[in-house]
Amino acid sequence: MTAALRFDPIRLPEKCEQLRKEVRAFLAEEIAAGTFDPHKPNREDTDAPEFSRRVGARGWLGMTWPKKYGGQERSFLERYVVTEEMRVANAPTRRFFVADRQSGPVLLKYAPEHIKMDILPQICRGEICFAIGMSEPNSGSDLFAAKTRATKTDGGYLINGTKIWTSSAHIADYMIAIFRTSPPTKENRRHGLTQFLVKMKQPGIKVNPIGQITGQYEFNEVVFTDHFIPDDHVLGEVDGAWKQATSELAYERSGPERFLETHYVLTELVRAVGPNPDTRSAEGIGRLVAQLHTMRRMSVSVAGMLEAGKEPVVEASIVKDIGTIWEQQLPHRVRDLAAFVEETATNRETLERQLDFAIKTTPKLTIQGGTTEVLRGIIARGLGLR
Amino acid sequence: MAESDNIVVETAEKIFADLADPQTINNDKTNSWQAPLWQALSEAGLPLAWVSDDLGGSGASLADGFALLNAAGRFAVAVPLAETMLAGWLLAQAKIASPEGEMTVVPASPKDRIALDADGALSGRARGVPFAKTAKHFAVLAHGKDGVSIALIDAAKARIEAGLNVGYDHSDTVTLDKVRPVAIKLAPKGFEQTHLMLMGGVARSLQIAGALESMLDISVRYSNERVAFEKKISKFQAVQHNLARLAGESAAALAAATSAADAIANARSFNDEIYLEAASAKIRCAEAAEKGGGIAHQVHGAIGFTMEHILHRYSLRALAWRDDFGSESYWAVELGKLVANRGADELWPLVASR
Numbered sequence: 001m002t003a004a005l006r007f008d009p010i011r012l013p014e015k016c017e018q019l020r021k022e023v024r025a026f027l028a029e030e031i032a033a034g035t036f037d038p039h040k041p042n043r044e045d046t047d048a049p050e051f052s053r054r055v056g057a058r059g060w061l062g063m064t065w066p067k068k069y070g071g072q073e074r075s076f077l078e079r080y081v082v083t084e085e086m087r088v089a090n091a092p093t094r095r096f097f098v099a100d101r102q103s104g105p106v107l108l109k110y111a112p113e114h115i116k117m118d119i120l121p122q123i124c125r126g127e128i129c130f131a132i133g134m135s136e137p138n139s140g141s142d143l144f145a146a147k148t149r150a151t152k153t154d155g156g157y158l159i160n161g162t163k164i165w166t167s168s169a170h171i172a173d174y175m176i177a178i179f180r181t182s183p184p185t186k187e188n189r190r191h192g193l194t195q196f197l198v199k200m201k202q203p204g205i206k207v208n209p210i211g212q213i214t215g216q217y218e219f220n221e222v223v224f225t226d227h228f229i230p231d232d233h234v235l236g237e238v239d240g241a242w243k244q245a246t247s248e249l250a251y252e253r254s255g256p257e258r259f260l261e262t263h264y265v266l267t268e269l270v271r272a273v274g275p276n277p278d279t280r281s282a283e284g285i286g287r288l289v290a291q292l293h294t295m296r297r298m299s300v301s302v303a304g305m306l307e308a309g310k311e312p313v314v315e316a317s318i319v320k321d322i323g324t325i326w327e328q329q330l331p332h333r334v335r336d337l338a339a340f341v342e343e344t345a346t347n348r349e350t351l352e353r354q355l356d357f358a359i360k361t362t363p364k365l366t367i368q369g370g371t372t373e374v375l376r377g378i379i380a381r382g383l384g385l386r
Numbered sequence: 387m388a389e390s391d392n393i394v395v396e397t398a399e400k401i402f403a404d405l406a407d408p409q410t411i412n413n414d415k416t417n418s419w420q421a422p423l424w425q426a427l428s429e430a431g432l433p434l435a436w437v438s439d440d441l442g443g444s445g446a447s448l449a450d451g452f453a454l455l456n457a458a459g460r461f462a463v464a465v466p467l468a469e470t471m472l473a474g475w476l477l478a479q480a481k482i483a484s485p486e487g488e489m490t491v492v493p494a495s496p497k498d499r500i501a502l503d504a505d506g507a508l509s510g511r512a513r514g515v516p517f518a519k520t521a522k523h524f525a526v527l528a529h530g531k532d533g534v535s536i537a538l539i540d541a542a543k544a545r546i547e548a549g550l551n552v553g554y555d556h557s558d559t560v561t562l563d564k565v566r567p568v569a570i571k572l573a574p575k576g577f578e579q580t581h582l583m584l585m586g587g588v589a590r591s592l593q594i595a596g597a598l599e600s601m602l603d604i605s606v607r608y609s610n611e612r613v614a615f616e617k618k619i620s621k622f623q624a625v626q627h628n629l630a631r632l633a634g635e636s637a638a639a640l641a642a643a644t645s646a647a648d649a650i651a652n653a654r655s656f657n658d659e660i661y662l663e664a665a666s667a668k669i670r671c672a673e674a675a676e677k678g679g680g681i682a683h684q685v686h687g688a689i690g691f692t693m694e695h696i697l698h699r700y701s702l703r704a705l706a707w708r709d710d711f712g713s714e715s716y717w718a719v720e721l722g723k724l725v726a727n728r729g730a731d732e733l734w735p736l737v738a739s740r
Contacts, residue, residue, distance in 0.1 A: 281726070282722030282726065285725055286718030287673075289662070289725050290642075290666035290669035291670060293670075293737055294666060297641045298638065321631075322637075376626065380627070383629055
């Protein structure tokens with residue numbers, strides 16, 4: 001037997017359900033206080049710094065990290081519950097989400113102690129925002145073609161070049177980026193890139209907003225001109241970023257955010273069809289719910305593997321491949337089903353407005369954080385095909 | 387690929403490997419493999435795995451039995467193992483002892499009804515009953531004036547119109563005309579035909595998931611052997627991406643089916659959460675059978691379309707299993723109604739209930 005894919009039926013432990021109640025109550029309070037509207041995923045400004053601090057105050061950021069860095073030493077499954085409840089409520093998580101999911105764990109693993117002591121508690125308090133500097137104008141999915149240079153200078157490095165499609169760079173306090181410290185070698189084209197911690201809002205960094213087809217400005221071009229980074233901001237091995245990138249992917253690719261981005265249109269459709277749907281609506285909703293349930297079971301299963309200390313890279317890639325295609329198709333299927341919703345449905349306008357926005361978001365879902373093509377390459381490698 | 391981590395599955399896999407090797411079976415045009423396979427399975431107590439010792443079975447747990455069905459799917463086993471297990475399980479609900487030999491369950495579709503009359507005789511028609519033609523006994527779920535009853539009947543008392551499903555296994559129409567049962571008892575309070583259908587649906591889901599695991603396995607292997615345009619076809623990106631999708635469909639089926647099995651194995655009652663698990667498994671596994679099986683055939687090209695090749699043993703059975711105990715369209719409508727009836731704001735709490 002070649003393939004060794006496992007998706008064991010992981011159940012969330014009892015303590016998660018208590019936590020879920022707390023998160024729901026907190027979000028209900030925030031909604032009541034007008035912090036955000038759960039029916040409006042297309043907010044003009046998705047940055048909510050005060051909300052971020054209140055989430056931090058609850059102990060829901062950096063939940064799995066050691067207590068000495070401000071964490072709670074709780075399980076990945078508990079973090080999972082917080083993440084999915086925030087996502088389903090359309091809560092404004094932009095300011096803290098990347099730091100909590102991805103940047104914090106990288107710092108935990110590769111940053112020097114004094115930087116961990118400085119920055120990780122700030123993330124846990126919801127005070128700082130992170131961006132990820134991977135793509136460049138001529139290097140997207142082909143990460144190892146990155147050209148932005150980090151040139152050794154006295155006490156650090158000088159950075160010159162451009163990162164692009166960098167989400168949240170306009171509000172970020174820090175970026176974790178890869179820069180070229182050496183040319184690639186003949187034997188290993190992945191050699192020569194180094195991971196750095198970049199302090200944003202400093203001389204030599206210019207952030208230019210880029211408009212997206214949704215009408216939002218979430219991503220940016222970030223231009224570095226002789227920007228200085230001190231030596232202690234190198235994360236991990238110089239020239240060896242390629243060894244560090246893969247373990248992050250399982251965290252990045254298997255979470256509930258990989259199939260819940262357009263979830264709100266399904267809820268709104270159920271509201272619009274009412275308690276006695278016709279056969280067509282019932283069948284359509286039934287299939288979508290079965291697919292959603294299956295996605296979530298797969299995703300929870302991967303969270304269980306992470307909790308058990310495994311590195312389910314292939315399983316995580318499968319979750320993102322199937323999950324992003326599902327959330328991409330969802331608004332279109334809901335639109336099909338909504339075509340015959342009664343004119344009198346009270347939420348008709350809400351559903352139409354949501355669909356209008358969701359349909360515009362769909363193209364990005366299978367691109368951001370690793371394209372479908374890249375994911376299938378990883379899965380194929382896991383199957384022993386390359 | 388699920389490893390065998392329990393003795394029931396280990397025993398079964400050894401028997402399947404020895405006596406149900408798909409290539410050997412496929413070469414055998416006389417069906418002479420069936421009797422020795424059934425005998426070995428029976429001697430190991432597997433067909434009555436879900437029946438306790440005092441009712442004539444081997445008393446395995448629900449979880450072990452589900453794992454056994456998944457293994458049976460990996461070998462595309464074409465004897466009424468799943469059907470006899472389900473029949474034994476149904477009879478055990480009413481504390482009716484199971485006889486030896488092949489059994490199946492009647493009805494096998496949520497739309498068919500068997501009626502119990504005041505004289506204690508059973509009447510009605512059930513379509514698409516798997517392996518009715520080869521079963522010695524039927525476990526029957528019937529509706530009478532006192533509610534649901536469970537009965538054991540002698541297959542010879544029924545009229546059977548033989549048919550074959552798309553996987554070339556028996557799928558027959560069973561007509562009961564005032565048949566006197568061997569044994570009959572009222573079902574436990576609250577037990578409904580829906581529960582039998584959900585249980586059967588989860589059994590079929592596990593079998594489909596197992597078949598998909600094997601289809602992935604043999605497709606990967608074939609792509610690493612077959613050379614075209616001067617290289618192994620596994621080196622073509624288009625083929626790699628197809629196989630990655632097949633892996634995804636196989637993974638989705640496995641996740642949905644094993645989750646539903648685990649939910650039922652640990653359930654105290656058939657509530658909405660169990661309904662979501664079981665119905666979703668049948669819907670998603672049926673979809674995976676279509677998509678995944680299609681890719682397996684695409685990778686194999688013309689050779690996979692021949693009777694000589696083993697692929698069809700998996701691909702066609704997986705497609706056929708979609709129809710038993712309620713198709714995916716049926717369960718989608720029912721699940722959709724349940725979700726709509728609970729209301730929009732109760733959808734996420736249901737999905738996130740475990």
